[in-house]
Amino acid sequence: MKKVIIVGGGFAGLNAAKGLGNKKNIEVTLIDSRNHHLFQPLLYQVAMAGLSPADIAMPIREILKKFKNVRVLQGNVESLKLAERTIVTDFGEKSYDYLILACGAKHTYFSHSEWEVFAPGLKTIEQATEIRRRVLTAFEKAERENDPLDQKKHLTFVIVGGGPTGVELAGAIGEMSRFTIAKEFRNIDPKLTKVILIEAGPRILPSFTEASSSQATRDLEKLGVQVWTSSPVTQVDDRGVAVGEERINAATVLWAAGVKASHLNNYLGLKLDQSGRVPVRGDMCLHQFPEVFVCGDQASVTMEGSDEPLPGLAPVALQQGRYVARQVIREVQGKPRENFKYHNKGQMATIGRSRAVAEMGKFRFSGFLAWMTWLLVHIYYLTGFKNRLFVVIQWAWAYISFDRGARLIVDKEWRFYAD
Amino acid sequence: MKKVIIVGGGFAGLNAAKGLGNKKNIEVTLIDSRNHHLFQPLLYQVAMAGLSPADIAMPIREILKKFKNVRVLQGNVESLKLAERTIVTDFGEKSYDYLILACGAKHTYFSHSEWEVFAPGLKTIEQATEIRRRVLTAFEKAERENDPLDQKKHLTFVIVGGGPTGVELAGAIGEMSRFTIAKEFRNIDPKLTKVILIEAGPRILPSFTEASSSQATRDLEKLGVQVWTSSPVTQVDDRGVAVGEERINAATVLWAAGVKASHLNNYLGLKLDQSGRVPVRGDMCLHQFPEVFVCGDQASVTMEGSDEPLPGLAPVALQQGRYVARQVIREVQGKPRENFKYHNKGQMATIGRSRAVAEMGKFRFSGFLAWMTWLLVHIYYLTGFKNRLFVVIQWAWAYISFDRGARLIVDKEWRFYAD
Numbered sequence: 001m002k003k004v005i006i007v008g009g010g011f012a013g014l015n016a017a018k019g020l021g022n023k024k025n026i027e028v029t030l031i032d033s034r035n036h037h038l039f040q041p042l043l044y045q046v047a048m049a050g051l052s053p054a055d056i057a058m059p060i061r062e063i064l065k066k067f068k069n070v071r072v073l074q075g076n077v078e079s080l081k082l083a084e085r086t087i088v089t090d091f092g093e094k095s096y097d098y099l100i101l102a103c104g105a106k107h108t109y110f111s112h113s114e115w116e117v118f119a120p121g122l123k124t125i126e127q128a129t130e131i132r133r134r135v136l137t138a139f140e141k142a143e144r145e146n147d148p149l150d151q152k153k154h155l156t157f158v159i160v161g162g163g164p165t166g167v168e169l170a171g172a173i174g175e176m177s178r179f180t181i182a183k184e185f186r187n188i189d190p191k192l193t194k195v196i197l198i199e200a201g202p203r204i205l206p207s208f209t210e211a212s213s214s215q216a217t218r219d220l221e222k223l224g225v226q227v228w229t230s231s232p233v234t235q236v237d238d239r240g241v242a243v244g245e246e247r248i249n250a251a252t253v254l255w256a257a258g259v260k261a262s263h264l265n266n267y268l269g270l271k272l273d274q275s276g277r278v279p280v281r282g283d284m285c286l287h288q289f290p291e292v293f294v295c296g297d298q299a300s301v302t303m304e305g306s307d308e309p310l311p312g313l314a315p316v317a318l319q320q321g322r323y324v325a326r327q328v329i330r331e332v333q334g335k336p337r338e339n340f341k342y343h344n345k346g347q348m349a350t351i352g353r354s355r356a357v358a359e360m361g362k363f364r365f366s367g368f369l370a371w372m373t374w375l376l377v378h379i380y381y382l383t384g385f386k387n388r389l390f391v392v393i394q395w396a397w398a399y400i401s402f403d404r405g406a407r408l409i410v411d412k413e414w415r416f417y418a419d
Numbered sequence: 420m421k422k423v424i425i426v427g428g429g430f431a432g433l434n435a436a437k438g439l440g441n442k443k444n445i446e447v448t449l450i451d452s453r454n455h456h457l458f459q460p461l462l463y464q465v466a467m468a469g470l471s472p473a474d475i476a477m478p479i480r481e482i483l484k485k486f487k488n489v490r491v492l493q494g495n496v497e498s499l500k501l502a503e504r505t506i507v508t509d510f511g512e513k514s515y516d517y518l519i520l521a522c523g524a525k526h527t528y529f530s531h532s533e534w535e536v537f538a539p540g541l542k543t544i545e546q547a548t549e550i551r552r553r554v555l556t557a558f559e560k561a562e563r564e565n566d567p568l569d570q571k572k573h574l575t576f577v578i579v580g581g582g583p584t585g586v587e588l589a590g591a592i593g594e595m596s597r598f599t600i601a602k603e604f605r606n607i608d609p610k611l612t613k614v615i616l617i618e619a620g621p622r623i624l625p626s627f628t629e630a631s632s633s634q635a636t637r638d639l640e641k642l643g644v645q646v647w648t649s650s651p652v653t654q655v656d657d658r659g660v661a662v663g664e665e666r667i668n669a670a671t672v673l674w675a676a677g678v679k680a681s682h683l684n685n686y687l688g689l690k691l692d693q694s695g696r697v698p699v700r701g702d703m704c705l706h707q708f709p710e711v712f713v714c715g716d717q718a719s720v721t722m723e724g725s726d727e728p729l730p731g732l733a734p735v736a737l738q739q740g741r742y743v744a745r746q747v748i749r750e751v752q753g754k755p756r757e758n759f760k761y762h763n764k765g766q767m768a769t770i771g772r773s774r775a776v777a778e779m780g781k782f783r784f785s786g787f788l789a790w791m792t793w794l795l796v797h798i799y800y801l802t803g804f805k806n807r808l809f810v811v812i813q814w815a816w817a818y819i820s821f822d823r824g825a826r827l828i829v830d831k832e833w834r835f836y837a838d
Contacts, residue, residue: 036828052472052474059603071605185480187490390809390812
């Protein structure tokens, strides 16, 4: 019986567990600090009050319950002892025959961690509800404010980072203020809302073609979003952001500008890349420890014929997770390993209702067709029949009513209420 | 133009605002510390992972958007200056011609507020998700625990208070451990779960008849819930609870034992009752200040022919809110006030799936029929077509699949994740 430990229940870890599920002579323990698998591509919709957290998060043990050889434990992995084939958790040490590390990435502020309090990122359910709280509270404060300068500050939203998440957040805030909120306020004209998307590089969506990038900029501008490119942010504080000499007063700043791989990579004894990712062999394992696989956002994998490592996208992690499971099974069966091959499924970003940009191989399209494709692809990949059904209904409702289903301001902390 | 200020967007305040909506010569400002109206009768289902917060909470300004004379402000009312017809909020003072106080109640620990940290109550969305976190985390900890005594402690759940909320919580935990969780754990037998409902008085559901009370006890016992009556809790701490000499070791203790009306009652200059409620005239206003109405859980109203004040139930608050709106309109039109009359719609409590007890006038029924009635009544009163639709779908799903839709452990506090 070979003991496999999987750390992380994201796309990579979950698919590795599924691949190893109910396989002979293999015993799997999946450890995650959360009880749920999070469908991160739709997390921005929770932040924008379109979906509820439970719509895109599912208990890992529920997803894996049919695999009798898989055990799920909620806990933190604190460090790794690769030489002893042991991991250290907050509930004791665990030994393994194979270790699959799939802990993903969190956002980074490029040595300015003091900015986080003013500009939350978007990687967890808590952060999504915090962003939702800040955005909705800004409108509430603007409504009760009589000073026009303060009102203007409350109605200014800055999103730092022009990747897909930044574009999706900016588009959603633009749309929210134009359509959803407009009818419900008496003291403000929500159309006064200013949404500014700031990107350090020369264009937004840098991983897309220039044509898609221009299309996305135009689509955002139609929603009233101002796009600032070649604008590296130099300061974030309680007044707003600075871009060199320029200053924007904004009550709400959101961060979508950079990610860094899990801190567990520091225990691997290897030089990490700029984003903290660890270089792995062609079969996704460590050079010195072939029984240790690293996949998803935690690994840096460069395919033959390319200079760039694979991007931190769900399809990459999903394929790597499945691939690693197959290699473990092959080895247990006495077969040699194969090399990982990535099947590029393309990339997409959505901009408010009815608009998106998509690139699949040589095909590039935008507008309603791209948006419908985006919808179908995300529904298809979403885990669990119930979640799919609920998201479809909420989207249909939102499309017809211009309403957002989950406009709930929940307190950041759990307060005591009794005397 | 008469200025009406309503404090509180619960059943009483919301229905007062609806009653005054689009009425001539009346200008309404509704102030609530939250942006949402909460359908509290279903809050226990959020705590028990059956529904998502957004399913039972709706933005107040969305509900009232069609009333052009109603303005909604999110903010805290800090004190009252009745002689000056002014309220003091955290965004300044506001004057009124009519004031409608409908701030409800929070739970109380009978001079033991230090118990709250060990035994959260259930009045807000935050508390519901905190209870959900504790209950689900207890199962997670039991799964990774090897010491049988610690495991037993994690699997012991104590609910203090045998009113409808306590009964509903106990039934739901019993059911959750029997059906939903059983298949997904490897290291524990979730049937080992011990659920204890503790009531200080001689029987649970004291506001119901003795027959209903006995029926509910039998139904709870079928779900494995142990009912302890005549058992006043004397201590709550991190080990569990004490009832006199007896001790129960429990990792999870929930509080459903008592409520106290809003602290704003302290500004009314009147002697309050045991639950902090203020006595009002037959027309729901203060004796000295007929322009100040108090309704819902904040007021103590005794109908003719009864010794007991009206209970803190949604139908009472709803009828009082509507009634007060009518009186303001009458007075603005120069008509005299009428007295408040309460139409008793009965009471209900549900116990797990397919079981409930209900009393309506002389009719008393239980079992599946009562449960169906409970479902229909709650769906009928739930605000908003979308919320109704979603709750119906989730209930149907849960009924078929024995699954709970929102088994999500969300952190208590928003943590910082960046370096």
